[in-house]
Amino acid sequence: MRQGILLWILCIALFASCKKDDAVVQPINISDSSNHANATQTLSLKISHQCGNNPLSLNTTYADTTGRIFSFSDFRYYISNIVLTKNDGSDLPLRGKILLADVQQSDYTLGQIPIGQYRGFRFMIGIDSSMNHSDPALYPSSSPLSYQNPPMHWGWNVGYIFMRVEGSVDTSLVPSGNLNGVLSYHLGTDELTHVIDFPQHSFSVTASAAATIQLQFDFQKMLSNVDLQNENITHSLPRTGLEGKLADNWLSSFTVQ
Amino acid sequence: MSNKITGVLSIIIFVIISSILITSCRKDDAIDTGNEILELQVPTGFPYPDIPEDNQPTKNRIALGKKLFFDPILSRDSTISCASCHHEDKKMTDGLPVSQGIDGRHVLRNAMTVLNTAYQPNMFWDGGSPTLEQQVVAPIESHEEMDFNVLKVVERLKNHPEYPELFLKAYNLEPSPYTLTRAIANFERTLFTGKSKYDEYQYDKNMNALSESEKRGMDLFFGERAECFHCHGGFNFTDFSFKNNGLYLVYADSGRARITTLHSDVGKFKVPSLRNVALTAPYMHDGSMATLEEVVEHYSSGGKPHFNKSFLIQPLNLTQQEKTDLINFMKALTDL
Numbered sequence: 384m385r386q387g388i389l390l391w392i393l394c395i396a397l398f399a400s401c402k403k404d405d406a407v408v409q410p411i412n413i414s415d416s417s418n419h420a421n422a423t424q425t426l427s428l429k430i431s432h433q434c435g436n437n438p439l440s441l442n443t444t445y446a447d448t449t450g451r452i453f454s455f456s457d458f459r460y461y462i463s464n465i466v467l468t469k470n471d472g473s474d475l476p477l478r479g480k481i482l483l484a485d486v487q488q489s490d491y492t493l494g495q496i497p498i499g500q501y502r503g504f505r506f507m508i509g510i511d512s513s514m515n516h517s518d519p520a521l522y523p524s525s526s527p528l529s530y531q532n533p534p535m536h537w538g539w540n541v542g543y544i545f546m547r548v549e550g551s552v553d554t555s556l557v558p559s560g561n562l563n564g565v566l567s568y569h570l571g572t573d574e575l576t577h578v579i580d581f582p583q584h585s586f587s588v589t590a591s592a593a594a595t596i597q598l599q600f601d602f603q604k605m606l607s608n609v610d611l612q613n614e615n616i617t618h619s620l621p622r623t624g625l626e627g628k629l630a631d632n633w634l635s636s637f638t639v640q
Numbered sequence: 641m642s643n644k645i646t647g648v649l650s651i652i653i654f655v656i657i658s659s660i661l662i663t664s665c666r667k668d669d670a671i672d673t674g675n676e677i678l679e680l681q682v683p684t685g686f687p688y689p690d691i692p693e694d695n696q697p698t699k700n701r702i703a704l705g706k707k708l709f710f711d712p713i714l715s716r717d718s719t720i721s722c723a724s725c726h727h728e729d730k731k732m733t734d735g736l737p738v739s740q741g742i743d744g745r746h747v748l749r750n751a752m753t754v755l756n757t758a759y760q761p762n763m764f765w766d767g768g769s770p771t772l773e774q775q776v777v778a779p780i781e782s783h784e785e786m787d788f789n790v791l792k793v794v795e796r797l798k799n800h801p802e803y804p805e806l807f808l809k810a811y812n813l814e815p816s817p818y819t820l821t822r823a824i825a826n827f828e829r830t831l832f833t834g835k836s837k838y839d840e841y842q843y844d845k846n847m848n849a850l851s852e853s854e855k856r857g858m859d860l861f862f863g864e865r866a867e868c869f870h871c872h873g874g875f876n877f878t879d880f881s882f883k884n885n886g887l888y889l890v891y892a893d894s895g896r897a898r899i900t901t902l903h904s905d906v907g908k909f910k911v912p913s914l915r916n917v918a919l920t921a922p923y924m925h926d927g928s929m930a931t932l933e934e935v936v937e938h939y940s941s942g943g944k945p946h947f948n949k950s951f952l953i954q955p956l957n958l959t960q961q962e963k964t965d966l967i968n969f970m971k972a973l974t975d976l
Contacts, residue, residue: 521818
């Protein structure tokens, strides 16, 4: 009888050995957690997207300072390298935190951060060179760095589109009130990353309630010195100067409330 | 007694079951060979190409990549496949000055061959894409080519009656941008060319493989007068560099400069391989030259004095016989 049981065990062992030895290919994972000290609180970012005094939304008509009208069908951009400055002057980088901001969304969770006093913060519009040159296919679909629809990555060129603005604009010589032209800003490439710094914005993070940093982005300010009639399209490459002008205007487009 | 019977019975059952299992194991092994890492059959005299660790060639991966390469499922209206611009009978080019994509739209440049692409250090005429894998997304999302989105392709593949199983077999993963780009690149890396009359002469040491005219053309090609080999040298007849060959005084397409933004790269394009060049007309990044005669005439004249023109492009003043010999040699680079 014992002999019989042994043979059955052998059978099972043989069956187990049949299991296929598959070469499993796994895409790499980006850590999205920001664990710090023990006593932490949720920190959020609230961005109010504006066009002058009006809230910015898709498929709504706006006018620039010359009265030329335009509207948006897509408006997204990357925020990365978020760093909080503690009251003692030391930096607290929110490592691995990358946001794909969308004008249709105002609230973003930055993660759990230590309770205490902070005296400033900064972030980058765009993505660090090393990550900017990585393969989007290697990120899980939940990552903002994975392939998007519409694309936030240039297939014909290495790198992400840091800010994508799509829409229509009146390109008539004399403003006619018709959205007869294309508005398309694809801003990217390593040189166009900009750090938006608020060194003097103090805030406290307490145990009692979730903390929020309130930002405002004004597209009207991003259009400063931009002639919408002629400067309505850029793919950042080849350089025309428009891409640099728009990206430089990010510095004044963001304000903290 | 009954114990003995049970024992004998057990042995019989064991033998039966184990033979069934061994048979089924064999079946599994047959599937497994599809996932064995293969050694690519590279032409004589060629180095073994660098292949990413996570995308080594297997039978299942190559088969999947090949199916995708020929499948118009990749384009918005399912009319354009990779093979639409990379024809097998034209050595993976399309015979057009610039390629035609969806709705008859014109692509910016001439279709480059996919043969020997395993050796390309970067992709496209301007080197804009760093790897064969990442390159796959460019034609899918280009408005002039397939005008689609890689995530939408993946959705189609996930809902397809055959693809999910083929992806699982090849990568043990479902269709995704990752597996889609790996599979097509995996297939493309198996496409080699390197068995021409020239190779018979050079590598197989068959001294009669080339005619007298072809040999004279070869001497010109590799000599210091015509010095074609400085750019079109090596086993793939290219040094993979970017050069301005004096095609224009003013370039409508800035070439490499579009990627690097450097003034010193304006009008520079990837030096193409000359293998099968007789079958890959028209020539240049914009397909502006229809014949090899025109091409040789251009280089013999020394081209236009563009500020980035390679110093290697100088007037050669070739005789008619020399031009004929040079063309005959280039024709000897066609695969047998």
